[in-house]
Amino acid sequence: MFQLEYPWLLLVLPLPLLVWWLLPPYGERTRAIRVPFFDELARITGQTPSRGAVILRSNWLRRVLAPLCWALAVVALASPQWLEPPVQRTESARDLLLAIDLSGSMATPDFVDDRAERIDRLTAVKSVVDDFIRRRTTDRIGLIVFGTNAFPQTSLTLDHVAVRDLLQELRVGMAGPQTAIGDAIGMAVKMTERSQQRERERVLILLTDGNDTASRLPGEKAAAIAREHHIVIHTIGIGDPNAVGENRVDLDALKRIAAATGGRSYRGENRQQLADIYALLDRITPSKVKHSIYRPKVKLYYVPLGIALLLMLAYHLLMLGLVAPIRQRRTARADAAPGATEA
Structure with a gap:
């Protein structure tokens, strides 16, 4: 047109x-020569000369x-x-962060795979999370690992193949033997505050099998900061609440962290429950995209x-x-x- x-x-x-x-x-007047x-x-x-102006x-x-x-x-x-003709552009409207505990207790072989063989907790988690990432086609996904310290394994990206590849590279203890839940939440805040689009929805899914023993920032304080940055935290506890020390998962603390940000808290005792939890999270946080139309x-x-x-x-x-x-x-x-x- x-x-x-x-x-x-x-x-x-x-x-x-x-x-x-x-x-x-x-x-315009000009001089003449007589x-x-x-x-x-x-x-x-x-x-032929004539009188008057020259036109x-x-x-x-x-x-x-x-x-x-x-x-x-x-x-x-x-x-x-x-x-x-009009061109419709679709882009992600959500930043989705996955925080995975890599403390020593994640090597406990108390999960069972599809072939009824015993596997450790981290292997079960990687399998379920990989399937979860595969379904989140439009979200920007970032991966955080934490143990004694918290690190970003991948920045927020739409390259889900790279996220899934780096997920498979995770090993127990690579972030230290203890558990720093508060620091993992703090890392999520740092990663999302760099986002240029402030209207993005921010969600953190935090999975751990222990209690917070190494954080420099207490978990509930970190959750309050996350709430100020509009981050919703869903927590998943897969450890034994009756264990002692580092191996005991503090389900009450995880519930308080999730409630402080408007999220939900879950407990997974086996691989099937863990898969059901991530399937539920996939439904309650449907892919959110922003459509914009422009005409070249x-x-x-x-x-x-x-x-x-x-x-x-x-x-x-x-x-x-x-x-x-x-x-x-x-x-x-x-x-x-x-x-x-x-x-």
Whole structure:
């Protein structure tokens, strides 16, 4: 579709007519040389002197091309453009962070896989989380690992293949033997505050099998900070609440952390329950995307401007071709006139 970006500029089209109508003609006084043989010069050149002002000659072609070139220049200023068909752009409207505990207790082989074989907790978690990531096609996903310390394994990205590959590289103890839940939440806050789009929804799914024994920032304090940054935290506890020390999962603390941010807390005792939890989270946090429609614009101002320049150039070349022979003929007649001096 064709349109003008600044159609109001067409209002200046009648400006030359207003100038011609309202302003007096341009006049200029020049000095003349008085010679006693003026009549002889007029006769030799073939010109007839007359009284009054000298008015430059015009022609019908100039009268046509002048307003046409003016109209083309005004149309170019109005910025004509061609609108391409609408293009719909879809982009993620959610930052989804997955925090996974890699403390020493994650090596406990108390889960069973699909073949009824015993596997450790981390292996079961990686299998379930990998399937969860595969279904989240439109979210920006980031991966956080924590033990004694918390680290970003992947930044927030739409490259889910890379996230799944790095997920499989996780090993028990690579972040230290203890558990730092508060630091993992703090890492989530740092990763999302760099997001340029403040309207994104932010969700953290935190999985652990122990209690917070190594955080420099207490878990509930970190949850309060996360709430201020509009992060919803869902917690999953897969450890034994009746164990002692590092191996005891503090389900009450996980519930308080989730409740503080408007999230939910779950407990998974086996691989199937863990898979059901992630399936539930997939349903309660459906993929959220933002649609925007824009139409590519092709600027066409150079078309009328180029036509005007070509018309002006063609006119001057035509006039040059017509005037030069006339001047040559006049010069030849002047040289052949009686009384003309020889070179």
